[in-house]
Amino acid sequence: MLIDLRIPVPRVKLIDLEDAVQITSHYHVHQLLGNAEFAAPEVIQGAPVSLGTDIWSIGVLTYVMLSGVSPFLDESKEETCINVCRVDFSFPHEYFCDVSHAARDFINVILQEDFRRRPTAATCLQHPWLQPHNGSYSKIPLDTSRLACFIERRRHQYDVHPVPNIKSFIMSRMNPGT
Template identity: 75%
Template structure:
């Protein structure tokens, strides 16, 4: 880990799918980087699928750096628009546009008096399958040259 001012730069460990674009690119990170991860975790917990995961680490990194995600109806039919709005707010490319922790806590979706929340319990079958798949992976290994995925792809004009 390298400290620069109030930001940190460190090697990407584990699976790229939870990493913010700045981690993938090897640029300084801040508290807003954790807000990105909160958004990914929220997406996974509500849907049971990962928003950026693709066939390879390279494609996953590219999806993250393009902020290429959606809310497929097959996974989000019972997820409120407020919850989806919360996820959108946290998954901003520019870390300066991500909400702070305090702002996240004030989001209508997290308010106990929010009247438009779904009374239908979430189907956790896909989340259970997601957790089971993840339990067979070794998440504490460096992802080599994640930054080069982006640099090389950008150099090719894609």
């Protein structure tokens, strides 16, 4: 993520220079690289990805930027993957007490397990939370101290290697009787 400060109104730019792939058909199979806490369930499960896969990442980034914590991070990479695949997240009061209901709804709308239920980028831009005239945003500045800690933790991670055998591990944990 970059912030362009050279213009009168700073603009956030989401970038991915290491792992970007142009999707030329409706779906593309993608190897899980990077940190699983930002990956959509279909990436972790080794299923085909689509443009909706990137929308998922926007939901995770929004959560992190508003709270300074990760929605899915757990003690191990495997547990984090399980949390992602189960879409197991919440809005703890200690992190979201000053975050509007519209912002939480925006995240809920995006973090859908089924990529076909995720909104398009154009639909996201029409969400009430992103409309400047609706007044649903908080006038209280966000506490960025947790976000600074989050960024510092990420700086020390080496997360560009494939996660070995994660698909079989996730499937065995999510379907223990099989």
